Amino acid sequence: MNEKRASYADLKDELLLTREQIAVRVKEMGAQITRDFQGKDLVVICILKGAVTFFVDLIREIDLPMSMDFMAISSYGSATKSSGVVRILKDLDKPINGKDVLIVEDIVDSGMTLSFLRENLLSRGAASLHIATLLDKPDRRRVQLHVDYFGFLIPDEFVVGYGLDYDEKYRNLPDIGVLKPEIYEK
Ligand code: IMP
Numbered sequence: 001m002n003e004k005r006a007s008y009a010d011l012k013d014e015l016l017l018t019r020e021q022i023a024v025r026v027k028e029m030g031a032q033i034t035r036d037f038q039g040k041d042l043v044v045i046c047i048l049k050g051a052v053t054f055f056v057d058l059i060r061e062i063d064l065p066m067s068m069d070f071m072a073i074s075s076y077g078s079a080t081k082s083s084g085v086v087r088i089l090k091d092l093d094k095p096i097n098g099k100d101v102l103i104v105e106d107i108v109d110s111g112m113t114l115s116f117l118r119e120n121l122l123s124r125g126a127a128s129l130h131i132a133t134l135l136d137k138p139d140r141r142r143v144q145l146h147v148d149y150f151g152f153l154i155p156d157e158f159v160v161g162y163g164l165d166y167d168e169k170y171r172n173l174p175d176i177g178v179l180k181p182e183i184y185e186k
Pocket residue numbers: 050075081082084105106107108109110111112113114157158159160164165166
């Protein structure tokens with residue numbers, strides 16, 4: 001039985017994904033990526049901040065030589081919806097031309113953030129570009145986007161925990177839950 005922290009009071013009772021379910025899936029994704037990137041010049045890019053927790057778990061399940069880099073972006077919009085207008089807050093440290101790039105993201109919602117990133121990184125001369133996301137809300141897609149690796153398809157509800165935030169809170173929760181609407185409808 002997992003302990004529940006005080007902030008779980010802001011979540012709907014039933015967790016969407018427990019830490020155990022997440023760990024099992026992340027292991028499978030790491031094994032798949034390990035098979036697919038044999039012999040490649042892999043650089044894994046973490047999209048800050050939401051993907052941080054997923055990223056540190058995923059890279060430890062990838063049994064290949066790799067380098068890592070970090071990018072921070074912000075997309076304008078209301079707290080629970082992205083506008084697709086993306087601003088780079090922190091860019092990569094190293095060039096990626098000729099590299100096989102794997103972008104690691106927490107969640108794909110409208111798809112606008114990742115379609116911007118995809119074009120942006122391809123324009124820098126990456127040899128290949130793949131996307132791994134822990135969560136995918138396919139019902140909310142507004143642009144076409146090919147996701148190569150996803151952990152879980154989830155319904156159209158606002159979720160927090162395991163890196164995902166509302167107003168910068170809840171990122172440190174070890175499980176993923178649905179935020180009670182009264183928290184953001186206030
Ligand atoms: P997109 O551009 O609409 O695909 O937005 C993706 C970004 O919106 C993610 O990287 C998250 O930061 C944020 N986001 C979308 N849905 C959720 C959610 O349910 N919880 C927390 N953040 C979310």
